[in-house]
Amino acid sequence: MSEEILSVENLQKSFGGIRAIDSLNFCIPQGQVKSVIGPNGAGKTTLFNLITGVFLPSQGTIRFSGQILNGLKPYRIARLGISRTFQNLQLFSNMTALENVMVGKHPLTSAGLLSTGLRLTRMRKEEKYIREKALEELSFMGLETKAELEALSLPLGEQKRLEIARALATSPKLLLLDEPAAGLNIRETEKLSQTILKIRDRGVTVLLVEHDMSLVMGISDEILVLNYGRMIAEGRPREVQRNPEVIGAYLGEEAGNA
């Protein structure tokens, strides 16, 4: 049995009077691809924001390989090995594709103000390393030819892949993907499926928020279903697919097929 890389206990988040996340309990075994699905407003992105430290839990604990994440700042959490992409892309608009990915190498390097200003040898070696590794990630995502282009000049599909490349550059143990298939066509989505599986093969655990059912059903080891901030089902894709509550809440009153 593989150990849990992320465990969420009794998680709750309220904004004023609204409970965005309520009594959430789940865990993710290492090496798994787990998907979170649910209607809009179910709290999926809030969950991501809680895990990455953007929001502070109102109650409950989030543990990453045993370490409590509550109260840690986002950059700290990133350095512990959790990385993410964003639902509405947050690329660095003022940089090239390669530079975007190079920023991902930040937590793994250490040259500071002085050593970069004075261009010390150690820093120069680091720069070479950063550049090489960043190019590797770009290649992994199939973007090596776009390295020197302005990030925002790329088509949407490539921008989304770029964000994943950037997140991978931090060498995460857990990767959070927030609706990576949004806006992609069928071919691109299929390619994305392959990519996520390749990422898993690298040893990275993946937590995925998605609306695209074919993607979710195709690659997930487990699925978590949220509605109104609460979990209404958790299990293997087949089980969840047949769960009447899930069907009712998410797919509509008619028993549909995914």
Place this chain on the structure above:
Amino acid sequence: MKRKDSYALLVMAVLIAIFPWIVAGNEYFISIVVFLGINSIITMGLCLLMGYAGQISLGHAAFYGIGAYSSGILTTHYSFSPVMAFFLGIFFSALVAYLVGKPTLRLKGHYMAVATLGFGEIFFIAFNELTPWTGGPSGLSGIPALRFFGKTLEETAYLYLVWGFVILLLIFSLNMVNSRVGRALRAVHGSELAANAMGVDAARYKVQVFVLSAVYASMAGSLYAHFVTFISPSSFGLMPSIMFLMMVVVGGAGTIWGALLGTAVFTSLPEYLRGLEDYEVLAYGGILMFILLFMPQGILQRMQNLLNQMKQRVEKSP
């Protein structure tokens, strides 16, 4: 540093080296270029803060003043050596920048802008009120000129001193900007949320670059004090702060070279406007407005665009 930068630096160094010879030792022209150098130090630092890290400071003249008054007061009233005073000025500036910067850089956009306006104004008031040390509104005079092995540094020598600083700081800044730190700063500017998510401690970098820009300004202040030997609060108030901002933004807020260009434009401008004293403020406002409305990306970008357009036209012609 990129190759382009190295060439530009070399050209600049050569120009500065031969400048006194070109103007046949004319003190007036030389002193303008000295001021240009002093202002460039400030705007380089401000550019790192605004152009790269994407923050705003509308009160930067305060740090310029802290450096100038530290050098002035310590060497005049307390007989410190200029070098000691220089470093103490840097220390005070850095300290103030850290204390003020930490809470201020947490603020967003407009709030940050006005907060910096506020503390800039507070320092201006302090410079005016601490009369026993600063001489108040009438200023502080008798600041010793700098001596090197017994000889006082005259215009030309001072030119080389100031521009020596400029070139060293320029190299330092360009190195920093084309590195991990520069990318981190630009990431903070591009998307603070994503920067944090990629492990960049945005808050800490913002404060660090703020302190660095204050240190630059302080150095410039010390150099200024020993050059003019008389300083008064009016050089460190609201208009100077706005001027520095304009130099950075107008030139092209994105880059260091843009800031230098803007500095050159705005330092030489008062000389052209000298005859129109009453119109000075009006002219500044008008020029700034014009540039904002018609060249929002700054002069450098506009020039680059024009160059690109010309290049395309040349390439198209048979």
Place this chain on the structure above:
Amino acid sequence: MKPPRSFVHVRENSLKMSLTSQIIQFLFSGLNVGSIYALVALGFTMIYNATSIINLAQGEFVMLGGLIMVFLTVFLQIPMYLGLILTVAAVTLLGAFFERLAIHPLRNASLLTLIIVTLAGSILFRGIAMFLWGKDPYALPPFSSSKPLHLWGATLQPQFFWVLGITGLVLLGVWFFFNRTLIGKAMTACSFNSTAARLVGINVRKMVLFSFSLSAAVGAIAGIIITPITLMEYDRGPLLALKGFAAAVLGGLGSGGGAIVAGFLIGILESLGAGLVSSGYKDAIALLVMLIVLWVKPSGLFGSAEESELKKF
């Protein structure tokens, strides 16, 4: 820029007055100068609510109000009531032009650009004022008599009451406008949700223009009523704007009522500080208050933290 000028003119008398009389004196002058801060803060709030912009040229509206009034009534000898109407009209027009020519074209530009454009506007206005009026301060005759009244041991100029009275009228008028007229309510709608406002047919562009014009008018009135007491010169704007902003932030940016209360509070604090502690640093008082509020509780006294999280810049 000249060093700050002391507002309280009765330093010689203060030694002969009892502490309570002094405090009453300072309270009155505090309320007076606070009225101006309240009006400037109101101007900020109106523009901020409609556009999310901080108009750094707000102080110049006050300055121009004072100086134009001087020009009309002192130099051209126009009767006061007419002068008042013409001055407010002129400054309002200026505010409208400013919005049309400088703000509207840049409405999609970055935040930094917008901040700088209002800054540029303020410099431009100051430049025009310096060109037309030079650097000297100008005075307006008080609206009624210049004979001071003696109340509870304090010496008060009748103009004090004009300032408070007119400020009260303006506040009442603005309240009425925003709560009882259709246009005012439309402007309030814009501030909460401009998309929704557009959908119900409110012309957001016009509302933005309106907010600038209204702010300019309010600023001009402030300038007119205070010049008989404090005189007016071309570079009074920036400090007034800063203090007005301090009041707006202290009251909770976006809350008109809060801005007004905070304006009076800061005026009184400043006056008491100047009188009882030191007059040289009195300008720093308001600025320190602003910094402390921004650093500790940016939502101010009357704003909620949640609400300020939601406000965009």
